[in-house]
Amino acid sequence: MRSALFGFGARETTLLAACIVAFAVFALASPYFATTDNLLTILRNSNELLFLSLGMTLLLAMADVDVSVGVTMGLAAIAVGQALQGGWPPLLAGLLGPIAGAALGLVTASVVVLGRIPAIVGTLGLFGVYRAAIFLALGGSWLSGIPDGLTRVLGARPLGVPVAIIVVLIAYGCVWVLLRRTPFGPHLLAIGGSEERARLSGVAVKRTRFATFVVNGILCGVAASFYVATYRNVATTIGGALALEAIAATALGGTSITGGRCSLLGTAIGVVLLRLLQNGLLLMGVPSLWQSVVTGGLLLGVLAFEVLSERVALARLNIWARAAS
Amino acid sequence: MSLLSFAAKQPPALPILVGLWIVVVIGLAALNPSAFSLFTVTTVLQFSTLLALVALGQTLVVLCGGAGIDLSVGGATSLSAVMAMLCVKGGLPGAFVLLACLLCGAILGLINGILVTRLRILPLIATLGTFYIYSGLALSLTGGAAQSGVPLWLVPWGRGVIHGLPLPFLTLALPAYLVAGLLLGWSSWGRWIFALGYNERSARLVGIPVDRVRLIAYALSGLLAGTAALVSLAWLGSGRPNIGDNLELTSLTGAMLGGVSIFGGRGSVAGVMAAVLLLVTFQTALLQLNINTIWQVGLIGALLIAVLLADRFSTRRR
Numbered sequence: 001m002r003s004a005l006f007g008f009g010a011r012e013t014t015l016l017a018a019c020i021v022a023f024a025v026f027a028l029a030s031p032y033f034a035t036t037d038n039l040l041t042i043l044r045n046s047n048e049l050l051f052l053s054l055g056m057t058l059l060l061a062m063a064d065v066d067v068s069v070g071v072t073m074g075l076a077a078i079a080v081g082q083a084l085q086g087g088w089p090p091l092l093a094g095l096l097g098p099i100a101g102a103a104l105g106l107v108t109a110s111v112v113v114l115g116r117i118p119a120i121v122g123t124l125g126l127f128g129v130y131r132a133a134i135f136l137a138l139g140g141s142w143l144s145g146i147p148d149g150l151t152r153v154l155g156a157r158p159l160g161v162p163v164a165i166i167v168v169l170i171a172y173g174c175v176w177v178l179l180r181r182t183p184f185g186p187h188l189l190a191i192g193g194s195e196e197r198a199r200l201s202g203v204a205v206k207r208t209r210f211a212t213f214v215v216n217g218i219l220c221g222v223a224a225s226f227y228v229a230t231y232r233n234v235a236t237t238i239g240g241a242l243a244l245e246a247i248a249a250t251a252l253g254g255t256s257i258t259g260g261r262c263s264l265l266g267t268a269i270g271v272v273l274l275r276l277l278q279n280g281l282l283l284m285g286v287p288s289l290w291q292s293v294v295t296g297g298l299l300l301g302v303l304a305f306e307v308l309s310e311r312v313a314l315a316r317l318n319i320w321a322r323a324a325s
Numbered sequence: 326m327s328l329l330s331f332a333a334k335q336p337p338a339l340p341i342l343v344g345l346w347i348v349v350v351i352g353l354a355a356l357n358p359s360a361f362s363l364f365t366v367t368t369v370l371q372f373s374t375l376l377a378l379v380a381l382g383q384t385l386v387v388l389c390g391g392a393g394i395d396l397s398v399g400g401a402t403s404l405s406a407v408m409a410m411l412c413v414k415g416g417l418p419g420a421f422v423l424l425a426c427l428l429c430g431a432i433l434g435l436i437n438g439i440l441v442t443r444l445r446i447l448p449l450i451a452t453l454g455t456f457y458i459y460s461g462l463a464l465s466l467t468g469g470a471a472q473s474g475v476p477l478w479l480v481p482w483g484r485g486v487i488h489g490l491p492l493p494f495l496t497l498a499l500p501a502y503l504v505a506g507l508l509l510g511w512s513s514w515g516r517w518i519f520a521l522g523y524n525e526r527s528a529r530l531v532g533i534p535v536d537r538v539r540l541i542a543y544a545l546s547g548l549l550a551g552t553a554a555l556v557s558l559a560w561l562g563s564g565r566p567n568i569g570d571n572l573e574l575t576s577l578t579g580a581m582l583g584g585v586s587i588f589g590g591r592g593s594v595a596g597v598m599a600a601v602l603l604l605v606t607f608q609t610a611l612l613q614l615n616i617n618t619i620w621q622v623g624l625i626g627a628l629l630i631a632v633l634l635a636d637r638f639s640t641r642r643r
Contacts, residue, residue, distance in 0.1 A: 065449070111630055115630070115633070115634050115637065116637055117630065117633045117634070117637065118587045118588070120394070120449070120587065121577070121581050121587050121629065121633065122630060122633070124574060124577060124578065124581075124626070124629065125578075125626040125627065125628075125629035125630040125633075126626060126630070127574070127626060128574075128622040128623050128624075128625050128626020128627070128629070129623050129626040129627050129630070130626075131619065131622050131623060131626075132619050132620055132622055132623020132624070132626070133623065135617070135619040135620075135623075136623075140617075236619075244453060244456075244457070247449075247450070247453060248453060248454070248457070251450045251453075256447075287465060287468075289461065289464045289465040289468070289469065290461065290465045291461070292457040292458075292460060292461030292464075293457065293458050293461035293462055293465060294461075295457045295461075296453075296454040296455060296456065296457025296458035296461065297454075297457075297458060299450070299453070299454040299457070300440065300446070300451065300454035300455070300458070303444070303446050303450065303451075303454075304440070304444055304446070307444045307445060307446070308444075
């Protein structure tokens with residue numbers, strides 16, 4: 001269980017190697033790439049995706065999925081932005097993000113778990129509903145010129161470490177504890193392995209799924225607070241592609257939809273690799289239209305590479321076994 | 326399989342769909358009586374053709390089970406349209422457009438099928454990856470600009486109307502649904518699809534070539550996306566790199582609304598056609614009433630959830 005959950009396995013090694021290679025190539029190609037400024041930019045761009053992918057990791061490990069995480073974040077971001085414009089103290093407004101996220105997570109959980117609608121279909125419907133809700137809440141225009149109170153809080157760097165990194169570490173740490181030190185982790189993976197078998201062995205399937213969707217909502221809300229702090233505006237198109245990117249990063253990280261396998265570290269490296277590549281290619285002058293081709297190619301490339309290398313290893317094993325006998 | 330048992334396969338959602346459709350039509354009639362004309366019928370069917378073709382492919386893939394889903398249909402449609410136009414620009418004869426669209430679509434679908442059945446990558450992830458690649462390629466190969474140069478003889482067919490029925494709908498969408506319905510209901514391939522969607526293990530044990538059937542389902546989905554690309558070229562007169570945007574979501578909504586089970590093995594093409602017509606009628610009605618397009622997305626999402634909930638509770642009662 002330990003190695004399946006948290007070990008530094010083959011996938012993490014592959015991804016880290018890919019990160020290092022990409023870093024070296026970009027650093028050689030562009031003198032600006034390896035500067036502290038640019039690295040902090042990459043980190044800032046990864047921020048929301050790190051939170052969304054953390055929730056997605058939990059959901060995928062449970063054989064569920066949520067394609068509405070991007071717009072859930074968008075709705076929570078509107079709440080935070082309007083609170084800030086309404087003159088709320090920054091800290092309170094920042095906390096409103098996770099609270100709004102939890103409320104939206106409750107809605108999603110009710111539809112998917114209590115309504116017994118398959119997650120992919122239910123959240124697809126909610127994607128549309130939330131999208132329209134964003135439009136309704138914004139009245140067709142952007143929310144812009146948001147006061148920078150929250151930016152000063154969440155953009156601060158106590159002892160030189162950005163608050164964003166601290167919060168990411170705390171979030172990943174909390175989820176790690178939740179998975180490792182409470183029954184939640186084994187239950188999650190058991191449901192991912194087989195919902196029926198998990199139920200028969202006494203796992204409270206409904207409760208666990210419900211709770212996970214709410215946790216996912218809270219993480220979307222945290223992402224929303226950081227989004228507002230960083231960009232200080234909310235557009236009607238917010239979060240459109242983020243859900244797919246979160247699924248891609250999580251799958252890259254080695255979390256399997258069917259196997260009841262999840263890796264928090266893999267997810268984090270997956271997100272950083274994704275953003276690193278996007279940033280590096282942009283610096284090298286590749287038009288941003290190619291970004292999605294790179295994302296898709298990376299995702300399928302890593303997965304295909306692993307499948308094929310496993311098969312080669314298996315074939316070698318067979319040859320040895322035959323030679324030995 | 327007799328006609329009766331085929332009829333019994335109709336999803337419970339079908340009466341709900343028809344009821345909703347009547348509500349939409351009556352609502353439109355009450356709010357804007359002048360919207361009713363033969364022209365409206367033509368418009369609805371014209372817009373339905375693209376979605377109907379793509380949703381049929383989506384349906385085949387989902388029916389095959391094994392968590393089957395094709396998120397790349399929109400990207401495949403865009404890329405097929407763009408590739409066909411690039412072929413023409415490259416100096417190939419205009420007649421080649423037909424072949425290029427279909428061939429490109431089929432190849433893109435085949436790639437999905439190989440990823441899923443040979444490399445055993447989960448359909449959701451595999452087609453998510455190809456969705457990125459296909460739609461990204463369509464955009465980056467053209468720089469986002471529409472590609473002109475569709476052969477002139479294609480346009481009269483794309484925009485033609487007979488008795489208020491658009492030609493592409495009559496000559497492509499309708500036959501495609503008829504053939505698919507016949508194949509699913511009366512051929513061994515159709516029964517195989519239902520069988521392996523319903524219970525893959527049993528299907529394997531009785532010797533159904535599960536992987537081959539699935540591979541073909543994905544290839545067909547790509548082929549239908551290519552057909553949709555052809556319709557878009559003939560209708561709009563240019564190859565737009567964003568023609569397939571959101572088709573993955575709407576086609577999946579169409580299939581689900583039409584009563585296709587996301588787990589496979591249950592559903593009918595008649596239901597999907599009804600759902601597609603409902604969706605497009607709904608969109609057209611909102612358009613006639615001058616309601617912003619973003620509302621369509623929200624209302625379609627709400628509709629999807631509502632129909633599934635109604636379906637769920639009605640089956641529970643039985």
